[in-house]
Amino acid sequence: MDFLTDYGAFLAKTVTLAAAILFVVGTIIALSQRGKKHADGEIEVVHLNERLKRMREALEHSVFSKEWLKNAAKEKKKSNKKSKKDAHKDMLQEQDKSRVYVLDFDGDIKASEVSTLREAITAVLSLAKPEDEVVVRLESPGGMVHGYGLAASQLERIRQRGVNLTVCVDKVAASGGYLMACLANKIIAAPFSIIGSIGVVAQLPNFNRLLKKHDIDYEVLTAGEYKRTLTVFGENTEKGREKFMQDLEETHVLFKEFVATHRPQVDIDEVAKGEVWYGARAKDINLVDAIQTSDDYLAERCNECEVYQVRYIEKKSLAEKVGLSMAASLESLGLKLAKSFNFKS
Numbered sequence: 001m002d003f004l005t006d007y008g009a010f011l012a013k014t015v016t017l018a019a020a021i022l023f024v025v026g027t028i029i030a031l032s033q034r035g036k037k038h039a040d041g042e043i044e045v046v047h048l049n050e051r052l053k054r055m056r057e058a059l060e061h062s063v064f065s066k067e068w069l070k071n072a073a074k075e076k077k078k079s080n081k082k083s084k085k086d087a088h089k090d091m092l093q094e095q096d097k098s099r100v101y102v103l104d105f106d107g108d109i110k111a112s113e114v115s116t117l118r119e120a121i122t123a124v125l126s127l128a129k130p131e132d133e134v135v136v137r138l139e140s141p142g143g144m145v146h147g148y149g150l151a152a153s154q155l156e157r158i159r160q161r162g163v164n165l166t167v168c169v170d171k172v173a174a175s176g177g178y179l180m181a182c183l184a185n186k187i188i189a190a191p192f193s194i195i196g197s198i199g200v201v202a203q204l205p206n207f208n209r210l211l212k213k214h215d216i217d218y219e220v221l222t223a224g225e226y227k228r229t230l231t232v233f234g235e236n237t238e239k240g241r242e243k244f245m246q247d248l249e250e251t252h253v254l255f256k257e258f259v260a261t262h263r264p265q266v267d268i269d270e271v272a273k274g275e276v277w278y279g280a281r282a283k284d285i286n287l288v289d290a291i292q293t294s295d296d297y298l299a300e301r302c303n304e305c306e307v308y309q310v311r312y313i314e315k316k317s318l319a320e321k322v323g324l325s326m327a328a329s330l331e332s333l334g335l336k337l338a339k340s341f342n343f344k345s
Contacts, residue, residue: 040315041116041119041312041313041314041315042312042313042315043119043120043123043310043311043312043313044310044311044312044313045308045309045310045311046308046309047306047307047308048102048298048302048307048308048309049302049306049307052299052302060072097305097306098129098131098132098133098305099128099132099133099305099306099307099308100132100133100134100135100298100301100305100306100307100308101124101128101132101133101134101135101308101310102134102135102136102137102298102307102308102309102310103117103120103121103124103134103135103136103137103309103310103311104136104137104309104311105117105136105137105138105139105140105151105180106139106140107138107139107140107141107142107143107148107151107176107177107180108140108143109142109143109144109147110143110144110147111140111143111144111147111148111150111151111176112147113151114147114150114151114154115314116311116312116313116314117151117154117312118154119312120310120311120312121134121154121155121157121158123310123312124158124310125157125158125161125163128161128163129163130161130162130163132163132164133163133164133165133166133301133305134158134163134164134165134166135166135167135168135294135297135298135301136155136165136166136167136168136180136184137168137170137294138167138168138169138173138177138180138181139169139170139171139172139173139177140172140173140174140176140177140180141172141174141175141177141194141197142174142175142176142177142178142179142197143175143176144176145176145200145251147176148175148176148177148179148180149179151176151180152176152179152180152183152258155167155180155183155184156183159183159185164185164186165183165184165185165186166184166185166186166187166188166297167180167181167183167184167186167187167188168188168189168292168293168294168297168298169181169187169188169189169190169193169195169279169288170189170190170193170293170294171190171193171194172193172194172195173187173189173193173194173195174194174195174196174197174276175197175198175199178195178196178197178198178259178287179255179258179259181195182258182259182262182263183262186289186290187287187288187289187290188288188289188290188291188292188294188297189279189282189283189288189290189291189292190279190291190292190293190294191278191279191280191291192278192279192280193278193279193282194276194277194278195276195277195278195279195282195287195288196271196275196276196277196282196287197274197275197276198255198256198259198268198271198272198273198274199252199255199272199273199274200248200251200252200255201274202244202248204230204232205232206230206231206232206233206236207232207233208233208234208235208236211233218233218234219234220233220234226243228240229241229243229244229247230244252272255272256268256272259271259272263286263287265286266285266286266287267285267286270285271285271287279291
C-alpha cells in the first residue's frame with residue numbers, strides 16, 4: 001500500500017504541475033491576443049455529386065473485373081469527346097441548371113450554431129436563384145426561445161427571397177427545432193425521427209426553505225413589480241407564479257400562431273399540446289410532408305441537379321486553439337488517471 005500511496009502522490013503532483021504550466025501558457029497567449037482582430041471565417045463547399053461519383057468509382061474498382069473497368073473507361077472516353085459547339089452548349093446549360101445548396105444545423109439549448117448558419121445563408125443567397133433549392137439538415141430538441149427565434153428568422157430569409165426551402169429531419173426536430181422546420185416549403189422526416197413538442201416549459205429549483213433552515217437571509221431588490229417573478233433563492237409568491245404562467249402562456253400562443261401561419265394544413269389546437277410524434281405518425285397529422293432520410297433525398301437530387309454542401313467555418317484565434325488543446329489534454333490525462341487508480345485488491 002505504501003507504493004500505491006507514493007504513486008498516487010506522484011501522479012497528483014504531476015497533474016498539478018502540468019495544469020499550472022498549461023494555465024500559464026494559455027494566459028500568456030490570451031494576453032498576447034487581446035486587442036487583436038480575429039480573422040473572419042471562410043465558406044467551405046463540397047460538391048456532393050462529385051463526392052458520390054468518387055464513392056461509386058471506388059466501389060466499382062473493388063467489385064467489378066479489370067476487363068469490365070477497361071471497357072467502361074473506353075466508353076467514358078468516347079462520351080467525353082465533344083465538339084466545341086457541344087462544349088459551348090454544355091457551358092450554357094451549366095449556367096442555367098438549377099442547384100441545390102445543403103446546410104446543416106445541429107441545435108443545442110442555446111441554438112449556438114445560429115452564428116454559422118446566418119453566414120452560410122448569406123453566402124448562399126448571394127448566388128441562389130428562385131429555381132434553386134436550399135436543403136437544411138436540421139437536428140434539434142429545442143431550447144431557448146430567443147435563440148431559436150433568431151434561427152427561424154434566418155430560414156425565413158430564404159423564403160423571403162423566393163427560394164424553395166426543404167428541411168430534412170433524421171433524428172429530432174422538437175420545440176424550437178420544429179419552430180425552425182415549419183418554415184420550410186417541404187418537411188421530410190425519417191420514419192423514427194421525433195417531431196413536434198409545440199409547447200413551452202420553464203423549470204427552476206428553489207432553495208429558500210433550505211436557506212431559512214440555516215438562518216440565511218436572501219433579498220431580491222427590484223424596480224418594477226414584475227422585474228423578477230420567480231427566483232431561485234428568494235421566497236416565491238402566488239402572484240409571481242401567476243405572472244410567470246401568463247408569460248409562458250403568451251409565449252405558447254406566439255409559438256402556435258407561428259406554426260399555424262407557416263403550416264396552415266395542421267390542426268394547431270390538436271398538435272400544440274406539447275406532444276411528440278415519430279415521423280410516420282407526424283405525417284398523418286400534417287406536421288411533415290414526406291417520410292424519407294436526408295441521404296435518400298439528396299441522392300435523388302444529385303441525379304437531377306448540382307448539389308453543394310455549404311458550411312461556414314469560424315477561424316479560431318491562437319488562444320482559443322490552445323485553450324481547446326489544453327481542455328482535450330486535461331480530459332485525456334484525467335481519464336488515464338482514473339484508469340490508473342482503478343486498482344484491484
